[in-house]
Amino acid sequence: MSSSPTRPIDGREVHPFPHRHLTGIAGLQPHEIAFLLDEAEQWVQLNRGTAKHDDRLAGLTLINAFFENSTRTLLSFEIAGKRLGADVVNMAVAASSVKKGETLIDTAVTLNAMRADMIVIRHEASGAVQLIADKVDCPVLNAGDGRHEHPTQALLDALTIRRRKGRIDGLIVAICGDVLHSRVARSNILSLTALGAEVRVVGPPTLLPPAIERMGVTRCTDFDAGLEDADVVMMLRLQRERMAGGFVPSLREYHALYGLTYERLAKAAPDALVMHPGPMNRGVEIASDVADDLERSAITEQVEMGVAVRMACLDVLTRGRRGVAGW
């Protein structure tokens, strides 16, 4: 059933995940992505049971440093850390209240001095997480940096697709909407193409980055054509500040041209899966009835997979410091 990529066999022992940090999907091998997904499966099972607890991270400190507002990702990482027994500290710093610049590195050094065992970072600037990762001793997980990457979102999306469709290889995935400003889109493009999917990006030309084809996807400004025969329709959130005429003329025009309705969805494969990273703008990029259709929409399942994937990442990245044999 599953056609997840196997590790290269050349007689040598290949480490399943030879990375200190998870700053992005870029730089990960297909088999390493698949490894994280495989690891996450056990946590899906645990999370569906009654006693949702494991003690493997007992005694370790997880700091969630969110320089940009977030509700669901922060909560997801907090739950993931707690279910594995870690001591979780949330540092919610609105970007406006923190001075930029050295302060960011100073913050990193401070967190490091507090002997964090894992740091999860979200920041409004592309590359900010890498900047911090270079300065600290513990594993750093990127929870979203600017328009650059949001790797755990891509992993949870891949896990959701793999569980629903039984595979990723060979599927047609349409990523629709504001690709230009989306870190979710970039990480998903990297992971889904690595895992063998055919990826299309669909949206108004003002919201598609130039040279996006160089990431191995096809580009489409006609929503109906972009949806044709798609196995997965992944909608992106349109930021409120992009709606007022700078990138698209208006909300109602955007909905008319690029909003996902049942009528639209009929262009896709009959069993096409609808996804959205949340939070949704109901009636803008997605119609409520489509979003709430339990048969077609995997949106709540994505949230569920998010916790499992983040548990897997926290577990895998701390194996070295926990002295797990072979790590």
Add this chain to the structure above:
Amino acid sequence: MVGALAITGGRLVTPQGLINGGVLVRDGRIAAIGGFDVPADAEWVDAKGALIAPGLIDVGVFAVDRPAFVAGGITRVVLMPDGGQPIETAALVQHAAAAGKPKVWVHPLAAATRGLAGGELAEVGLMREVGACGVATGRTWIADSGVMYRLLAYAASLGLRTVSHAEDGGLAGDAVMTDGETATRLGLAAAPAEAEALAVARDLLLAEVTGAPLHFRQVTTARSLDLIRAAKRRGLPVSCGITPAHLFLADNAVTGFRTFARLSPPLRDESDRQACLAAIADGTIDLICSGHDPQGPEAKRLPFADAEEGMAGAETLLTLGLMLVRDGLIGFERLFDLLATAPARLFGLPGGALKVDGEADLVIVDPDAPWRIESDRMAAAAGNTPFDGLPVQGRVVRTIKGGVPIS
């Protein structure tokens, strides 16, 4: 009174090519070149086969960074008006001109508009009186075509060349890179490379209407170079420069969010880089400058989009220029035309060539000496070089300004 200095046993870089011989300097001027009898009273230097060339003239630096200029063989700099407070009054021109003493000559460019805001003309006439060698729009273009039109006409009437920053501010917006694969992968705001050609096209038209001499501080794309090539063919008094960064690096140098490669204009794609090399070879590009703009860690150790633009380029200008010779693109005489003679000619400055009775601004260069560019071992005020770690050849042995060896 400065005594005589005799440099012998070198290879002189002249417009006619390399000549074996030396230079005799007396009273700050070149007294003889080629072969001569070393006077008894002269200090004698054996060049040991090194190049003896005119001191470099660096057009468009943002800081008076004396150690970096001396290390780079730069004896004159044409200073941008917006290294710090805009140079918009005669007093500020005089102050800036004195900032290089005694190691380097500084020729300030007058701010074109008050506060460099792109609105009202600054007192460029009064600034010319005290030594401004041109006017400049600063780090940005002048968005209002009417202002640019009047500026060009006015500056031309004073005999001043206008130095323009070729970048359409509306199209560039908040971009920190050129559109392309690297910007897309990194998720950085980017603008089409055409932002430059748009500005070049407009300014060329205005220069044509007014007949004003115009210099584009940096031109970095194939399209802009085509426009300038055509304008020169029509006989317009236009010129342009480029930095080694745009000759040797493309936008993929930013990979990994390397803020040392955050430049203005941003690095371009490989095909534009190749077009720039071709324009060096065919003479479309008039000069190579360092764009020297030292920025310390507080300005560069930041997320990419928050970091300041600019590079510390002075001490690597010559060695990177020598790469063009080593690659067979140009000869030594063309290189020093790009680095010294053309800048002097375009901005009416002394020096820039080895000629009898000329200003004795010289540089002795070992063109083969190997070294490695290292960010943390630079003479400059800051080590923000996008060439960090690059092994290079060619080193300044001695910089001589006004007949006096500088160290």
